[in-house]
Amino acid sequence: MNLQEYQAKELFARFGLPVLPGQVASTPEEAQDVARALGGTVVIKAQVLVGGRGKAGGVQLARTPDEALVKAREILGLTIKGLPVRKVLVAQAAEIARELYLSIVLDRSRKLPLIMLSAEGGVDIEEVARTTPEKIVRHPIPLDGLRGYQARELFQPLLRDGKLVAQAADILLKLWRTYQEGDCQLAEINPLAVTPDGRVLALDAKVILDDNADFRHREWATWRDPEDESPGSRLARDKGLSYVKLEGDIGCVVNGAGLAMATMDLIKHYGGEPANFLDIGGSSNPEKVTAALRIITSESKARAIFFNIFGGITRCDDVANGIVQSLAESPLAVPLVIRLTGTNEDVARKILSEHGLSATTSMDEGVRTVIEKAQEVMV
């Protein structure tokens, strides 16, 4: 789960990281109230889960509460990279002398958490990594944790001044605790700002949580904003399906993530465009089949739908029953092509044929057929 900035800052504050006071608002009037309560100049920031908010006009300063009202109204009317802005964070503004970048991520090949630090903060770090990788310091965190002196050593060449180094090292140690105890996949401060009066502050916060650790964190449930998800994604999560919407017109329902990816690739290979990634998992519960079809037909421009089931532990007859039952409840407006092979394939074929459906055994043939059918629909 990706946290909004205001949520990530709440998490940071819980672990003692220095974030400036602020509050989230969903109307211009609320934003004005927050600005009045904070006093002084505030920064108003769009709360959307994409980068490049600043460039899109989603981050603005306001010197007075009245200005905050106007600016918040403006930002709340924006759509940034396809996402409508529904909330803004109104926070105390800070003067900035220097901007650094600091994050902790998982290094998959070293199998250790990795500190990434750069003197070039405030910009897109991926851009820095691409163009000037030497400007990023990478330091794996040893198995037995991070020590204070190690944190100071990392900041010494960048900040020099002992007081600044001490503050930054303290921030890094707290960020490490946030990452570890908070089960983060990414904990990022960009920019990590140095103010003219010699304070080091976390001015922005980006956090990705490890969803698999939610059994340890009951508070996470309150952070999930249903409106951040499309209805299809929400239904998929409720029913235990893995779903990603794409732009093509061939819907696909597959058991298994690897096979689902390979099915998308095959659709593209034969000249089609996949409308989605959808893994119904190992279970052949008819409810899941129904949900899968509902998600695809409601969210995508699918002109035809392809079922690709490799029955190993999943039984083909269960899936066939699921399809039949689902179609009886809500018939499809687009053609359906089914590929079934493996466990109880014969029984499945019989069930399908009793209901006027048929299935191929070859994935390649199935994909070619579904693309043809989709083209017929277009005509």
Added chain:
Amino acid sequence: MSILIDRGTRLVVQGITGRDGGFHTQQMQAYGTRVVGGVTPGKGGEKAHGIPVFDSVAEAVKATRANVSVIYVPAPYAPDAIFEAADAGVALIVCITEGLAVRDTLAAYHHVAALRARNGGDAPRLVGPNCPGLISPSQSKVGILPGQITKPGPVGVVSRSGTLTYEVVHQLTQAGLGQSTCLGIGGDPIIGTNFIDTLTLFEADPQTEAVVLIGEIGGSDEEEAAQFIKRHVRKPVVAFVAGQTAPPGKRMGHAGAIISGGSGTAAEKMEAFAAAGVPVARIPSEIPGLVGELLARRRARSNRPRGTQAKPRRKTGSARAAGAGRSRAGASKRRGAPARARKSDGGRGRSR
């Protein structure tokens, strides 16, 4: 021969009284796997599917001389189960459970690695988590792979996926290409056994004559495997990478299948294999053809008298293989390279 499991495998099932553990215990028994014990804390002394249940892995190992453990316990408890199996001295731990928190998997991974370093050998070894397990056709299966689609033969299969592995194995079998061992290493960002570990085992296994490697987007295991093949693997390898159409920044079902920060794309991985002289199938149905061709060439070569063998070993000669042109350059570069893989007995059949 095979890798990691064979007729000598004596299996203990952690979570044998659960729904999945129970179902797959029966499946494994039906396949011929020697399931010697089960573990469910608090149910010691009972029987499940005719198999004695123990309170701990240590007790099970002591009573049954089990040398392999398979884990079906729910995700919050699975890391503990890995620690327990490693401490009980089994040589191979296969964690089927998916949904482990990364922090927990890391701890378990490093615990197993530290024990292995202390033992100075290949045991204990962890496979998974979030994997379908492995099967050595007609000998033993550990995990959830369907046995009926496999047949014994010369092809080693290693994959990050589950059903895609079945798909490929099924196509190999239909093409008459049997398998030595099929291993699903798991779809998580942190896994116990990676492509390089598996390639090392296949390279050392006399039955294995060719390897099929099925990768997917995310991480850099495929790139590292490509480099390793170039330097250390003399047997032919055919690669496939799933997720060529996956958008960046979206997790494609598997926790580890995500293109992040613009890296981990299928294109990069396919390029890395091609540059290392490994033929890359663009779609799964190209795999059997490529494997068959390479096997035939390898066999023809080994039938020649000594001294005439020093030919480029990985010409694909197939216009269908992506990067086939490059693979020639890769092959000639690799010729004469000191290419002996690490010796390994695969941690098989050990008990202590």
